[in-house]
Amino acid sequence: MGITPPRPLQQGDDLTAFDCGQSSLNKWLQNHAWRNQQTGASRTNVVCDNASGQIVGYVSLSSGSIERGAMKRGLRHGKPEIIPVTLLGQLAVDENFVGQNLGESLLYFALKTAFNMSKHVGTLGVMTHPLNENARQFYLRYGFEEIPGDQRGALLLRIKDIEASGF
Ligand SMILES: CC(C)(COP(=O)(O)OP(=O)(O)OC[C@H]1O[C@@H](n2cnc3c(N)ncnc32)[C@H](O)[C@@H]1OP(=O)(O)O)[C@@H](O)C(=O)NCCC(=O)NCCS
Numbered sequence: 688m689g690i691t692p693p694r695p696l697q698q699g700d701d702l703t704a705f706d707c708g709q710s711s712l713n714k715w716l717q718n719h720a721w722r723n724q725q726t727g728a729s730r731t732n733v734v735c736d737n738a739s740g741q742i743v744g745y746v747s748l749s750s751g752s753i754e755r756g757a758m759k760r761g762l763r764h765g766k767p768e769i770i771p772v773t774l775l776g777q778l779a780v781d782e783n784f785v786g787q788n789l790g791e792s793l794l795y796f797a798l799k800t801a802f803n804m805s806k807h808v809g810t811l812g813v814m815t816h817p818l819n820e821n822a823r824q825f826y827l828r829y830g831f832e833e834i835p836g837d838q839r840g841a842l843l844l845r846i847k848d849i850e851a852s853g854f
Pocket residue numbers: 707708709712776777778779780781784785786787788789790791792816817818819821822824825828
């Protein structure tokens with residue numbers, strides 16, 4: 688019983704049974720996650736059901752950037768024109784496993800990973816583009832903030848704030 692801790696996606700993982708109710712996130716896992724894992728374009732970590740071994744949640748991270756002009760006025764000062772960020776590309780939990788804190792655990796794993804990485808590689812924070820209003824509300828709970836000039840509605844949680852919350 689129970690759920691495994693996050694681990695990197697592996698060759699041979701069954702990607703077909705996962706269903707989070709958002710076809711784009713299901714398809715991304717099936718069609719892109721493993722190729723990206725091989726090329727290094729993104730890194731996906733999964734949590735699995737101990738009993739069946741099936742993937743029940745996943746999160747993917749990569750490097751990204753945001754133009755300084757898109758940031759809130761107060762955050763632009765002293766920053767380069769193109770600001771490095773850690774991109775949380777996808778985070779999803781299988782519909783049969785929602786409401787069991789897996790989404791929160793995967794998010795904490797992503798924030799911890801970004802925070803550790805920030806000690807060695809420059810990144811202003813973790814940026815994500817929520818798929819819809821539901822996903823947006825999920826991230827806002829954890830302190831993500833709007834990037835006002837971003838056309839795709841990006842949200843950002845600064846490393847500074849991750850650190851302040853005790854990571
Ligand atoms: C959004 C999603 C990741 C949440 O996963 P989950 O495992 O059900 O979430 P958790 O059980 O960890 O919830 C943690 C907390 O967030 C709250 N929460 C969950 N979904 C929420 C939402 N959409 N909006 C606001 N709060 C939400 C929970 O009530 C819980 O709060 P509580 O501890 O006070 O009860 C999941 O529903 C999902 O994968 N949805 C489809 C894919 C998607 O939209 N992904 C978003 C990224 S693009």
